[in-house]
Structures are given as structure tokens and as C-alpha cells.
Amino acid sequence: MGFDFLYDTTLEDDQISTHRQSREDHSSDWGTLDGGESLPDVVVWPESVEDVSSVLAAANERSVPVTPYAAGTSLEGHAVPVEGGISLNMTKMDRILDIRPEDFQIDVQPGLLGSEIDELAGDHGLFFPPLPSSGKISTIGGMIANDASGMQTVKYGEIHDWVLRLEAVLADGTVIETGSTAAKTSAGYNLMDLLVGSEGTLAVVTEATLELAGLPEQIWGGRVVFENRTEASAAISDAVQWGVDVAKIELIDELSAAMANRYLDADMPVAPMAFVEFHKNHNIEDEVAFFRSILDEYDVSEVEITESGEEMDELWEVREEMASALKHYDPDLEMLTSGDVTVPISKYADLIDYISELETEHDLEIPSFGHAGDGNIHYTVMVREEDDEHRELGERVDEQIVRHAIELGGTSTGEHGVGMGKQKYLPEEYTDGTVDLMRRIKTAFDPNGILNPGKIFPSE
Secondary structure (H helix, E strand, O other), rough: OOHHHHHHHOOOOOEEEHHHHHHHHOOOHHHHHOOOOOOOOOOOOOOOHHHHHHHHHHHHOOOOOOOEEEEOOOOOEEEOOOOOOOOEEEEOOOOOOEEEEHHHHHEEOOOOOOHHHHHHHOOEEEEEOOOOOOOOOEHHHHHHHHHHOOHHHHHOOOHHHHHHEEEOOOOOOOOEEEEEEOOOOOOOOOOOHHHHHOOOOOOOOOOEEEOOOOOOOEEEEEEEEEEHHHHHHHHHHHOOOOOOOEEEEEEOOOOHHHHHHHOOOOOOOOEEEEEEEEEOOOOOOHHHHHHHHHHHOOOOEEEEEEOOOHHHHHHHHHOOOOOOHHHHHOOOOOOOOOEEEOOOOOHHHHHHHHHHHHHHHHOEEEEEEEEEEEEEEOOOOEEEEHHHHHHHHHHHHHHHHHHHHHHOOOOOOOOOOOOOHHHHHHHHHHHHHHHHHHHHHHHHHOOOHHHHHOOOOOOO
């Protein structure tokens, strides 16, 4: 199929490319960097909502697939154009449109990097609390598409908790607006929350109004070193269940610590740890003391919690670089998965113990770290390159972990989304009727199935 019809849209010639390199650059994302084989036929760079509307209307009329793309940092193949067609690169729509500090609101385009919000908001004593660990390299549009969350979710919630209004374009080019800049609304169906987390399968977001929060007056943080993973996960669960007001509480296992030491030339203890941070406007010492009192019941070898400073910044840098540390750990090993299961906090220690048992039973390296405060763990099954038998073992173990999380009342994906990698687990999490309803919603929004085809739903 030819794509000359794109020259009849609102796009200029330099916003359209069929060059091989451009197409290859848009054939994979972070989670499929070594295996992206699905090339789009053409790449376009819209610069306005009019551009997006014009492209989608023309594509829909011809039943041409359109796959939204931005920073390419997704981990489940969301941006991979599995049916070719158009790769819709949103990175030129990257402006901050307005900030209203008096209302704690900011209007942004989807191609904006998340960290740029905090940079501007900080000048007004504000910040964007749900920013994920990848906020420096990922875009707001991608975060909304995945309903992303990060290290501060335990206190502040996920992206959807901070989205007030969306402008989006449907598959046929219709521009819609959902939500409100008011603090609340009950006017009509809540379409906004339906779009958040829809992974580009229902509409393309072109503008978002986000809520901001005031920067806390007091920030303390540090690390706690445990004797083993069981003690670490149980202590974290206990702290959350007792209601410790913690802003971040991250689990780092001993293997992850060793990998980070090698990659960053750090000198952390090679032991299970919890990285913690507290945000308060007053009496933060009382909250830290409360946390310490819970730790007294566990086998802890080190507790270092102080006011915010250079040492704490270095600590969080280690955590932010953890995924890269794993990826570059051993040239003979490769990351099979980027696990993202989440369970109720009361089951968290059970999940960590189960991963440890599988690691020992099969003699595998499975570094584990994650947002422990909300029951989320990121694990990675490391397998030997070009060893099919070892890879098959790793795949079986990965499936066991995901299915065990679901059996514990959890989910196959806490924040990375379904994409291509988690499709087979959707029917295991939900009833047939629920998945069927999701399909019908997809059809109602996108009758011709052009928006990000091949994602979320397993093949029928």
C-alpha cells in the first residue's frame, strides 16, 4: 500500500519519512531492543492536534494501522508496529502549555519528558508526585498510556490519580476532551480514566492537565540493611500495614546490589536492603522513630536515615540506574524478562520467598528490586546467551512467578502494562466476560482496529 495520502494531510514533507533507518529506529522499544523485527512502513512526526487528527482520519479511511511512539522506553513492546503501517512519533509535541501554581495545575503536550515538569514546577515550590523512576527519559504521553507509577506511589498514588483533563484524538480523527480542571466532576461517563492505561489502543492523547503538589518542607531518607530477603520483605510489609507514612520504600536484594556496585562503581553492602524516604511538613522525626520501632522486631544489621543531602541523592541514583545495571551485568547473560508483578502487601513476603525458592531450585540468577511499599517487585530472570535450553527454563520460571502472583490475588503487571508480553495472562486475571467487554470497548472506540493493533488482547 502506498502512503502518498499522507502528503494530502496537514503534515509538511519533512514530517514524513520512509527512510530505512527511520523505520528501523521505530521498530522496537526498550523491552524489545534486541528483537524488534516489525518495521513501520512510514514514520510521521505530528506537531499539533490538527496533525494528529488529519493523519488518523486518513489512516482510518484506508484501514492503515497507526502505532503511537515517543521515547521508546516501554518494556512490553507497546511501541512495536506489529502490523506495519504508520509509526506516529509524538516527540515534537513536547511543550509545556501553561502552569497555574494557584490551582496546582500544569498543561502539557504528550511528548514532554517527565522530568521537565518537576524542573518548572520546582520554581513554584511544586512537584509532580507520581513521576516514575524513568521520568528523565520517558514522556508524559507514555506514562498516561501505561498508567505508570514510581517509587512514590506508596504515598502519592499512580499517574491516573494526578490526571485532571485530557485532550485526545479518536481513530476517525475526532478530537475529544475528557475530565475537568475543576477539583471534581460527575458529569457523564468517566472517559478520562478509561483512556489512562489504554496503551494507545483507544485514542491518541494530545494534551493533558496534570495536578501538582507542594514540595514537602522536610525530607529524610536512607537505607536499612537486612540479613536476608525474608526479613527485608516482611519488615517492609509490616511498616506499610502499621501505617508508617513513608514516601518511598524500595526493596533491593543482594544480587541487585552486587550488580549496581559493578555498574556504578558503588560500594553498597551486598545484602538485602530497603531504601526509604519520608516527606513531612512537620514532626518528621516522629515518623522516622515510628519506622525504627518496627525495625526493632527484625534482624537488621544497619539503619542509616538522615536529612536529605548528597548521600541520599547518591542512594536514589543507584535505584534509578538499577535496570541499566542489570542489562550490563554480564556479557554472557541476557535479561529474559523485566518482571513487574504486584500483590497485596500482606502477600509480599510470600512472593519474595517464592522467587528465592525458584532461584535456588533451578540455579538461576534472578535479581529482584522494586516498589515494595505497594507490593510491586521487578525481577529479571538472567539466561545464558545462545543457550536455548537455559532460555526455556528461564521462560518457565518467569511464567511460574507471574502465575503465583495472580494466585496470591495480584496482577501480572503493576505498571509496565500488557503490551505484547503479558497478553496471555489477561484471561487468567479476569473472567471471560470482563475481557470480552474490554474488546467491545476497543471496537466502540476503534471500529476498524487501526490504533496500536496486536496489543493487550491475546489472539482469538
